Amino acid sequence: MSQDSRPAAPDPRDFLGLESELSEEERAIGDAVADFAKRELEPHIAQWYEEGTIPEPRTLARAFGDLGLLGMHLEGYGCAGTSAVAYGIACRELEAVDSGIRSFVSVQGSLAMAAIHKYGSEEQRQQWLPGMASGELIGCFGLTEPDSGSDPGSMRTRARRDGTDWVIDGTKMWITNGSVADVAVVWAQTEDGVRGFLVPTTSPGFTTNVVHSKLSLRASITSELVLDGVRLPAEAQLPGAAGLGGPLSCLNEARYGILWGVVGAARSCYSSALDYATTREQFGRPIGGFQMTQAKLADMVIDVNHAGLTALRIGRLKDAGSCHHHHVSFGKLANVAAAQRVASAARSIHGANGITLEYPVLRHLLNLETVATYEGTAEIHALSIGQAVTGISAFR
Secondary structure, three states, X not given: OOHHHOOOOOEOOEOOOHHHHOOHHHHHHHHHHHHHHHHHXXXXXXXXXXXXXXXXXXXXXXXXXHHOOOOOOOXXXXXEOOOHHHHHHHHHHHHOOOHHHHHHHHHHHHHHHHXXXXXXXXXXXXXXXXXXXXXXOOEEEEOOEOOEOOOHHHOOOEEEEEOOEEEEEEEEEEEEOHHHOOXXXXXXXXXXXXXXXXXXXXXXXXXXXXXXXXXXXXXXXXXXXXXXXXXXOHHHEOOOOOOOHHHHHHHHHHHHHHHHHHHHHHHHHXXXXXXXXXXXXXXXXXXXHOHHHHHHHHHHHHHHHHHHHHHHHHHHHHHOOOOOHHHHHHHHHHHHHHHHHHHHHHHHHHHHHHHOOOOOHHHHHHHHHHHOOOOOOHHHHHHHHHHHHHOOOOOO
């Protein structure tokens, strides 16, 4: 082999050349979201995290709507109808900025909008989806309760019939976008099992409380929903959802976005660590020249690329209609763990500087503590994979 025909050296920022596996459209979507994130989000995210909120969520929602990100993988009603891989790439670029930003889009599109799109009546779809796709309306998804997280079947929220109306009582907890939402998709026990309801947040008896003092996912609005005798007409029920299969299928959509999103968080931490290691000098040389630092960087680039490969493979399966929920459990469990390892190593490479908001690494590391437990804890996804390989359920 001549010298001119030797393969090019790997790109440190894309070691396995995964971007070359994307279509032109997929790369264009990723570039558009990355450009928007760099211009509109990155300059502010440290301040938002420090303040513990998103100052103008409706402005942000409309910006996401203008970019076509809200419900982008859904068809019709103002949604872009992109591929699953394209949606995943968008999640990756958003979470490269912050998990809270990606959560905002995931909850709107993969939970609230997806529930209405899949299980709602045509009238419900027409009423809510176009405004949610544009960002004029914000939705939230009320499943988790103070005493019901990994076991949603134990929920205490109840919906009872009163004539032709429904009356709902209960409390939902850890609800992203809850206090700024226009509509809440609320899941409740009925005499016929779990059912979903579309609850306008102006309904009498519906109130919210913002969760403060968070140490993780701070650039996000997290709320408690309280439903005290909320009366709804019969047409507020989602007609296509019966049993826990409805909310769990929506959670699977959100988990898919997560397994892509954390690739962005890991990439951000690795990239910051690589820059720092090649410019920070100690003992008269860059710290990237020391063996232990290089070993950390090698582990990090492997984790980032393994996670990227996993996300892309699952995305291709999803677009082919061959993605089982066990595949999504595999992706969330593996990729979140990889991102946590990368963020932790990146923090150590940054030394004392790594604990400040000047660098993204500790912010990502703390966010990933939440990402590891919401939409299914690591233990739940491990049991899902265990069931898939043994054929035996260990949940009950």
